Amino acid sequence: MATTVVAAGKLKIMASKDSNLPANMIVDVNGHESRKYEDFNGVFPVGGREETGGYKGFGLAMMVDILSGVLSGAEFGATCKGAGNLGLGFIAIDPNQFEDGFTNRMQSLIDACRNQPPADVGRPVLVPGDPERQHMELCDQLGGIPYTKKLLQIVDSIAERYQITPLL
Structure with a gap:
């Protein structure tokens, strides 16, 4: 995130x-x-x-x-501009070492969050991962990833600058 x-x-x-x-x-x-x-x-x-x-x-x-x-x-900080020496941090936790029934308790939390009344009627309450799953479903329905016309124009101009023939 x-x-x-x-x-x-x-x-x-x-x-x-x-x-x-x-x-x-x-x-x-x-x-x-x-x-x-x-x-x-x-x-x-x-x-x-x-x-x-x-x-x-x-x-x-x-x-x-x-x-x-x-x-x-x-x-790190201001020296980290995106493409270079990027680091990753990992924390591994076995939740079962803390409390029995983690999976069921976690599902109860997710269900409780999703079942809250939404702030915007017609837009359900989402938990982390829900928007990404919805977008993946949309891409599956469309048979690909939707792009804006302007973004495609940018990609075309990059291809033209480097003399790359577009695939489509």
């Missing part, structure tokens, strides 16, 4: 659909909020601004950075 309000890859997809991004997502080089992707210099942490709990998201991001970057000897 991203420890920011939105994953960087989703920002690129949003920007390919619209010239303005939603509020409270990205900051510019001066640390000020911007809605223009070309100003992108960082993403607000989970929780957004300080007054909405962003410091908690920052703490979570820092913990992940320590476990996956600092501890592993990989890039």
